[in-house]
Amino acid sequence: MHFNTCKLAIATLLISIFGVTSTLAQQRAEDKNQATEYHHKKESAKRTHKGWKLVWADEFSGNKIDTSSWRRCHRYGSPWNRHMSMLDSLCQVKNGVVQLYGINKPEKYQDSLNFLTGGLESRGMRFIRNGRIDVRARFDCAQGFWPAIWLMPESELPWPEAGEIDIMEHLNFDSYIYQTVHSGHIEGLRQPKTQHDHKEPVDLSCYNVYSVEITDSEIIYYINNRRTFTYSRLSPEPEGQYPFDDYDYYMILSAQLGGHWIGPIEADQLPVKMEVDYVRFYLPKSNRVNK
Numbered sequence: 001m002h003f004n005t006c007k008l009a010i011a012t013l014l015i016s017i018f019g020v021t022s023t024l025a026q027q028r029a030e031d032k033n034q035a036t037e038y039h040h041k042k043e044s045a046k047r048t049h050k051g052w053k054l055v056w057a058d059e060f061s062g063n064k065i066d067t068s069s070w071r072r073c074h075r076y077g078s079p080w081n082r083h084m085s086m087l088d089s090l091c092q093v094k095n096g097v098v099q100l101y102g103i104n105k106p107e108k109y110q111d112s113l114n115f116l117t118g119g120l121e122s123r124g125m126r127f128i129r130n131g132r133i134d135v136r137a138r139f140d141c142a143q144g145f146w147p148a149i150w151l152m153p154e155s156e157l158p159w160p161e162a163g164e165i166d167i168m169e170h171l172n173f174d175s176y177i178y179q180t181v182h183s184g185h186i187e188g189l190r191q192p193k194t195q196h197d198h199k200e201p202v203d204l205s206c207y208n209v210y211s212v213e214i215t216d217s218e219i220i221y222y223i224n225n226r227r228t229f230t231y232s233r234l235s236p237e238p239e240g241q242y243p244f245d246d247y248d249y250y251m252i253l254s255a256q257l258g259g260h261w262i263g264p265i266e267a268d269q270l271p272v273k274m275e276v277d278y279v280r281f282y283l284p285k286s287n288r289v290n291k
Contacts, residue, residue, distance in 0.1 A: 052282035073119030079259030090118030100255035119254035127248040136277040144265030146256035147274035153247035184240030198229035
């Protein structure tokens with residue numbers, strides 16, 4: 001009986017040691033994979049597109065938001081920021097990505113709204129004029145969820161006279177994303193009419209790189225470096241048709257919920273999140289101005 005007890009204890013100890021060893025091996029493998037992914041990510045940041053130079057990037061490689069580049073989006077009355085909150089858990093940097101959430105209001109959290117969202121903007125800190133921007137991102141799907149990557153001008157003019165450039169917007173469970181420009185000409189329904197928006201199918205199960213190039217004559221959209229849509233300056237140019245090379249533009253990353261375009265929010269489908277792996281700003285190599 002004593003012998004059997006010893007054998008059982010030894011077997012239990014071996015199983016325990018094997019389990020710990022297996023767990024450590026698994027952790028080492030995960031750490032190695034993360035290190036390899038981080039290395040590849042940093043190496044890819046060094047490689048610029050032909051004719052462009054990288055002037056600023058956030059690879060989200062730390063454990064907190066870089067407040068020299070980003071500020072939290074505040075709550076106002078527009079559909080996209082109606083549910084914005086300063087709650088820390090709505091905007092986190094983890095494992096090399098920034099995570100922006102849309103959630104049901106936590107129990108006992110004091111807020112007048114039942115749904116809360118997180119967002120970041122680079123207004124007043126990071127901006128670009130006549131350049132290229134790449135953003136690698138993925139996002140969940142839910143009824144009422146509206147993740148977006150977009151640009152607004154550093155201007156005091158009323159919207160949309162100085163323009164707006166929407167690099168990516170996704171609604172609900174759509175199998176495609178929207179790429180859109182806004183201007184006074186477009187929103188004022190001035191003649192001649194111009195095609196200013198585009199729907200492009202995407203694989204929502206993985207990360208995609210959403211890009212835009214802004215020049216003095218056209219805005220060119222890409223997904224995974226594949227050209228998808230172009231908005232051009234008309235000649236002769238109608239008033240307010242192409243303000244996009246007149247202003248510096250800053251970035252907004254927003255996990256939006258609800259609004260007349262998106263429809264009702266389904267509380268039982270929350271929480272949802274948008275994850276951004278990196279944001280990269282480029283200028284033409286011939287341009288000596290570093291934003």
